[in-house]
Each structure stands twice: as structure tokens, then as C-alpha cells.
Amino acid sequence: MTRRNWKAVQPTSLRHALELCKDHARERLNKSVERIADDMGLADHWVLYKYLQKGSMPANLIRPYELACGIDFVTRWLAGSGGRLLVEVATGRKLNHADIVQLHEHFAVAIKLLSDFYARPQDPTAALAALTTHMEHVAWHRQNVAQHIHPQLEL
Incomplete structure (x- = not known):
């Protein structure tokens, strides 16, 4: 499994x-x-x-x-059903290689499911989930860059 x-x-x-x-x-x-x-x-x-x-x-x-x-x-579903997107609070930490790879992976999955949906419109659930996940990750990186000038202490 x-x-x-x-x-x-x-x-x-x-x-x-x-x-x-x-x-x-x-x-x-x-x-x-x-x-x-x-x-x-x-x-x-x-x-x-x-x-x-x-x-x-x-x-x-x-x-x-x-x-x-x-x-x-x-909490994620409640926000999403209200048309809102939740973004995890960024701390301004430095990125590692895995963060960029993960961002690219989410983007690739979202694009594949989106193009499949437009080619053969069926159930949009998988495409919506992938796009939401990708937007959350991009928003986190945006906030992390903005927070980078005032990083929080690592505890």
C-alpha cells in the first residue's frame, strides 16, 4: 500500500x-x-x-x-468553501533544494490535471485540488520572501 x-x-x-x-x-x-x-x-x-x-x-x-x-x-475546507485560500505563516527561513523541487512538482501535477480537464472535461475535483495546493505553496513562498527581511528566530 x-x-x-x-x-x-x-x-x-x-x-x-x-x-x-x-x-x-x-x-x-x-x-x-x-x-x-x-x-x-x-x-x-x-x-x-x-x-x-x-x-x-x-x-x-x-x-x-x-x-x-x-x-x-x-479549517482548510471551511476557508475554501467560502472562496478563501489559506496560507501557512512563513517565517523567512532560507530555502533548501527540496522546497524548490516540491514547488515544481506541485506545479507540474497541476498543469497536467488542468490540461487533461480542458482536453476532456469531466469531474473537476482532482484539477481543483491540485491547483489549490499549488496556489497555497506559491503564496507561502511569496510570503516567505516578504518575511525574509525580518526573519523570526528558529526555536
Whole structure:
């Protein structure tokens, strides 16, 4: 089984975002739903199962859920569904070779999926996800260059 590239995954619905967070916690952090619920401070893990089944979660539990799962797919989906793009806060750090290679890789995937979509218009989900991922990475590099004149301390 191949490992999922979590940086390139984009949620398509709120329920999908909740499931992706749960899957990330299971695959990367080896956490069960019971342990996620415990980390969130829920008294009963069946409540979390209910939220996942219905695809709804109270707003005050979204951040604890994402912290317990180690990834922020719900926040990304909420911003994306509102027509917004989230950019990770840049610290002004120097780039390494892997950063540029990763940027190029995301761009190549986005262009391939975009040209495939225009050649044979079908389901735009994959092309939209690739374009969103690429725009997030480009925006981060833009902010990193702007932040470079005032770098933050590495802790």
C-alpha cells in the first residue's frame, strides 16, 4: 500500500475533511477514534463517531479535533468553501533544494490535471485540488520572501 501525500490532499466536503483528519491521525499518529476523543476532552467517544457520521461538529470542537489529529483539513475546507485560500505563516527561513523541487512538482501535477480537464472535461475535483495546493505553496513562498527581511528566530 502506498503512503498518502498529506500535503497534496484537499477535502471536497465537510464530512470528507473530518474523515481525512481521522485518517491522518490513524496513519501518521497511530491514534484511534477513542484516543482522538480522549485528546479532545470528550467524555464519550461515541459522540465523536456521531459527528463523523453526520459530517457535523460544533465549531468549538473543530480546533481541538484538528490538534488531536495533527492536521487542519476542516479549517482548510471551511476557508475554501467560502472562496478563501489559506496560507501557512512563513517565517523567512532560507530555502533548501527540496522546497524548490516540491514547488515544481506541485506545479507540474497541476498543469497536467488542468490540461487533461480542458482536453476532456469531466469531474473537476482532482484539477481543483491540485491547483489549490499549488496556489497555497506559491503564496507561502511569496510570503516567505516578504518575511525574509525580518526573519523570526528558529526555536
